[in-house]
Amino acid sequence: MLNATLSELSAALAARKLSSVELTQLCLERIAQLNGELNAFITVDAARSLSDARRADARRAKGEAGPLTGIPIAHKDIFCTRDLLTTCGSRMLANFVSPYDAHVIEQFDRAGAVLLGKCNMDEFAMGSSSETSHFGPVRNPWGRRLVPGGSSGGAAAAVAARMAPAATGTDTGGSIRQPAALSGICGLKPTYGVVSRYGMVAFASSLDQGGPLAKSAADLAAMMNVMAGFDARDSTSLERPKEDYGRSLNRDLRGLRIGLPREYFGDGIDPGVRNAVEEATRWFESQGARGVQIELPHTKLAVPVYYVIAPAEASSNLSRFDGVRYGHRAKEYSDLTDMYCRTRAEGFGAEVKLRILVGTYVLSHGYYDAYYLQAQKIRRLIARDFAAAFERCDVIMGPTSPGTAFELGAKSDDPVQMYLGDIFTVPAPLAGLPALSVPCGFDGKGLPVGLQLMGSYFSEAALLGIAHRYQQATDWHLRVPNDTPL
Ligand code: GLN
Numbered sequence: 001m002l003n004a005t006l007s008e009l010s011a012a013l014a015a016r017k018l019s020s021v022e023l024t025q026l027c028l029e030r031i032a033q034l035n036g037e038l039n040a041f042i043t044v045d046a047a048r049s050l051s052d053a054r055r056a057d058a059r060r061a062k063g064e065a066g067p068l069t070g071i072p073i074a075h076k077d078i079f080c081t082r083d084l085l086t087t088c089g090s091r092m093l094a095n096f097v098s099p100y101d102a103h104v105i106e107q108f109d110r111a112g113a114v115l116l117g118k119c120n121m122d123e124f125a126m127g128s129s130s131e132t133s134h135f136g137p138v139r140n141p142w143g144r145r146l147v148p149g150g151s152s153g154g155a156a157a158a159v160a161a162r163m164a165p166a167a168t169g170t171d172t173g174g175s176i177r178q179p180a181a182l183s184g185i186c187g188l189k190p191t192y193g194v195v196s197r198y199g200m201v202a203f204a205s206s207l208d209q210g211g212p213l214a215k216s217a218a219d220l221a222a223m224m225n226v227m228a229g230f231d232a233r234d235s236t237s238l239e240r241p242k243e244d245y246g247r248s249l250n251r252d253l254r255g256l257r258i259g260l261p262r263e264y265f266g267d268g269i270d271p272g273v274r275n276a277v278e279e280a281t282r283w284f285e286s287q288g289a290r291g292v293q294i295e296l297p298h299t300k301l302a303v304p305v306y307y308v309i310a311p312a313e314a315s316s317n318l319s320r321f322d323g324v325r326y327g328h329r330a331k332e333y334s335d336l337t338d339m340y341c342r343t344r345a346e347g348f349g350a351e352v353k354l355r356i357l358v359g360t361y362v363l364s365h366g367y368y369d370a371y372y373l374q375a376q377k378i379r380r381l382i383a384r385d386f387a388a389a390f391e392r393c394d395v396i397m398g399p400t401s402p403g404t405a406f407e408l409g410a411k412s413d414d415p416v417q418m419y420l421g422d423i424f425t426v427p428a429p430l431a432g433l434p435a436l437s438v439p440c441g442f443d444g445k446g447l448p449v450g451l452q453l454m455g456s457y458f459s460e461a462a463l464l465g466i467a468h469r470y471q472q473a474t475d476w477h478l479r480v481p482n483d484t485p486l
Pocket of ligand 1: 310
């Protein structure tokens, strides 16, 4: 059961082969067995989960069940939950209980899903390894000495180790797709504005976007059907008609034009990653799709641009954590300024402080034009690269990450090394585009490789359809990690 997809679980619940209470119990047992080592969850409240499950079973008995009713879902600890901690992986919010639910949480509640727990993450979603959490690093189910990727690493590890059937995450510069790739599961970053940011702790507001992590593309579609939708409380939420993200799951691949960016297959990519990705693109060609060589000439500027814009927005967003309104407050201080200083010195970890300093610097008088304004201009050029590319192809394929999961601590002393790993994931959010990562094989060390699919605005359903066809012919996405056998 723990390796079942959402539609299989849904069918089992509908056929009364299993109750939501039983399924939730199975997940809670698996968490109890594995979380001590993997550290994927920060908060699990079994009593609450089981009460959600009982409500779901009652709803089903009345004939009012939807596709996700009774299914346990894990949430990244960046989504505010009423009556349950929301820490964002930070000491600053270690004891924070939100007075309201995030829009995404409300949507799952309305669908009758069970809240399984809150997942560990890089502090304030800043990182690519899930090592910067105040609650300790997350470990990869494919090898305990390895990182699961980040920042939604707890969510990815929870799904990969089959502790949760699916999870939510957020992606600012890759935090859904990169951990999905490094942990051997699927993850989708939707078009900016498709999922409401209401109640999602803000990192870089022009980039942040919630999305699902799951075992298959079809499961991501089922999750999107619940998560997406207009919400007046997020001023950048898009008012569009409701769509069925599973509507293209059986699309034909014949004639599909696959853009292969020269910049995504160049130097600096692990041979194991390149081989697996090339093999996947060849499979698509064998199905009648056509590979088209394209260029995304500003790719190498995406990391520097992202690491100016994201910290700039973060420095502004994180100014609210001042010890006055909510979160941590220093115990001892002499006056108000001293209270601010001590609170922030104690509450934030090193990576968050680094970003606040960088962000404040690039926004300051005298540097704004040189850094922030320049970055905004190049951001536009990156979006134009994609617009030009989508004249020539329907989907862009390449690696999600240049490498596979690395050892804990391997990049901790070298932020630039860590940031360079984001080369293929930061362009899509900079342009606001949807992008998906699906497993496409293993490298020489037996570690999972992610294939990234990027499409034009609102092409989520098409991307999921293309990935679904691939998953009907391959079983990479159903492999269970060696370190956490079922
Ligand atoms: N790795 C990137 C960063 O550290 C992206 C994080 C994210 O998408 N939240 O900022």
